[in-house]
Amino acid sequence: MKTLRSIIAALLLMVAPAAAWAQEGEIILLAHRGGCGEGMENTLGTFQRSLDAGIKAFEIDVRITKDGKIVMQHDDTLRRTAGIDRSVEDMTEKELREVRLKDGSKLMFLDEFIELMSRHEGLFIEVEMKCRKYSDELLYGSGYLDKVAKAVLKGTPKGSTYAMTSFDTRALRYIKEHYPTADLGLITKNGCTKETVTIAEVLGVKRIAARLDKTSQANMKYAHERGMKVNLWPGRSDDTIIRAWALGADIHCTDYPVHLKKHIAENHKWLKVK
Numbered sequence: 001m002k003t004l005r006s007i008i009a010a011l012l013l014m015v016a017p018a019a020a021w022a023q024e025g026e027i028i029l030l031a032h033r034g035g036c037g038e039g040m041e042n043t044l045g046t047f048q049r050s051l052d053a054g055i056k057a058f059e060i061d062v063r064i065t066k067d068g069k070i071v072m073q074h075d076d077t078l079r080r081t082a083g084i085d086r087s088v089e090d091m092t093e094k095e096l097r098e099v100r101l102k103d104g105s106k107l108m109f110l111d112e113f114i115e116l117m118s119r120h121e122g123l124f125i126e127v128e129m130k131c132r133k134y135s136d137e138l139l140y141g142s143g144y145l146d147k148v149a150k151a152v153l154k155g156t157p158k159g160s161t162y163a164m165t166s167f168d169t170r171a172l173r174y175i176k177e178h179y180p181t182a183d184l185g186l187i188t189k190n191g192c193t194k195e196t197v198t199i200a201e202v203l204g205v206k207r208i209a210a211r212l213d214k215t216s217q218a219n220m221k222y223a224h225e226r227g228m229k230v231n232l233w234p235g236r237s238d239d240t241i242i243r244a245w246a247l248g249a250d251i252h253c254t255d256y257p258v259h260l261k262k263h264i265a266e267n268h269k270w271l272k273v274k
Contacts, residue, residue, distance in 0.1 A: 027244065028124055028251040029261060029273040030057040030231060033074060037236065037255030040081065042072040043105040047116060053258040056274060057124040057251070058117070062110055063131070064144040069093040070110040070151060074130065089138070110148070114155035123160040124251075124274075126185065126209075126231070127152055132168040145171055149179045163207055169199070176204045183207070185231070191215035192230050197223050209233060209253065212244055220248040238263050245271060 031050045032041075039046035042060055050058070061074040071088050078084040082101045091099075096107050110127075117123055129148060131139055139145065148164065156162040165185035166172055175182050185207030186200045191214030200208050208223060209231040223230050232244040235254030241264065244252040254260050264271055 025245070025270050026272045026274065027241065027249060028057050028231075029055065029241065029257055029264075030059050030124070030126065030251050030253040031055050031257035032059050032233070032235070032253045032255050033061065034058055035255065035257045038258055040101050040103045040105045041074060042108060043101065043103075044108055044112075044116070045103075045105055047108075047113070050257050051120065053261060055257045055261065056120075056122060057126075059126040059128060059253055060110075060113060061128045061130045062148055063088050064138070064142050064147070065093050065096060066090055067092045068142060068147070070144070070147050071096055072108045072110060072113060076133065110151050111155075114151060117160070118155065118157050121157065121159050123157070123162075125156075125160065125162045127162060127164050128187065129164060129166040129168065129171045131166065131171050134168075136170075139168075139170060140174070145174050146178070149175050149182060153179060153182060165207065165209060169203060172203050172205055185209055185229075191219065192223050192228075192232070193219050194222055197226050197228060200228060201226065207231065209251075212240060212247070212249075212252075215247055217247055224248065235260070238267075241273075242268065242271070 034042060034046040035050045039049055060072050062070050063073050065071050065088055073088045077087050082099050088096060099107055152162050152164055163183040163185050164175060165187050167187045172184050176184060184205040186203060186205050187209040188196050190196060192208055192210035196208055196210060206227060207229045212232040215232060229250045231251035231253055232249040233253035235252050241252045241260060261273060264273055
């Protein structure tokens with residue numbers, strides 16, 4: 001087993017020298033869509049598997065149905081997960097509750113997820129609003145943003161943190177204006193750069209989710225100095241969480257949370273995951 005000193009030495013060869021501001025062996029392990037590399041994404045079975053393994057942080061995706069319910073779904077259509085070439089926005093709650101995903105699972109709705117997580121303490125949840133392609137009419141006129149915000153704010157258990165995140169700056173601006181106490185985060189397909197930090201500051205949000213492979217230690221230091229919490233993604237291999245920690249990430253979003261938690265316990269005991 002590698003010692004801490006040998007691990008740090010290896011990191012020094014991979015990235016710029018670690019600075020004093022870097023995390024001291026602690027990072028949040030965020031289960032992407034509940035752990036989409038280990039089970040059907042955004043479903044009860046996958047969430048339960050992760051919870052049973054001691055995972056305490058989850059990322060989910062939410063959209064609005066034709067009749068105004070908030071359902072958990074990542075893609076624009078159900079083609080990949082259920083073989084149905086329709087969007088949830090064009091289907092009613094009744095229709096969606098009859099859908100079976102490719103592994104036999106049912107779609108989950110936001111209220112069901114919140115009820116499940118209410119049984120647990122000390123959680124960190126990121127609720128991603130998948131609305132970047134929504135028209136203004138659908139985004140604002142359907143009540144989507146208000147329904148998500150109210151459900152999240154009301155449903156956050158004591159001792160847990162629920163943040164609402166999005167690529168869509170319209171959504172973040174609206175919730176910041178109408179729900180000023182909400183914990184918000186900007187998602188970008190770019191790295192955590194000074195430009196990204198500036199955009200987040202203009203929006204009034206304190207969280208950024210950015211590409212691991214496009215982020216530098218210098219820019220992470222800048223983000224932290226500006227009061228940002230940073231989630232680096234994607235996480236699809238054993239080494240990405242070590243790279244994220246070395247860069248100074250607060251959170252690492254992974255498709256394989258159960259496997260990665262076990263891998264860290266066996267190979268990197270010095271790294272505490274939350």
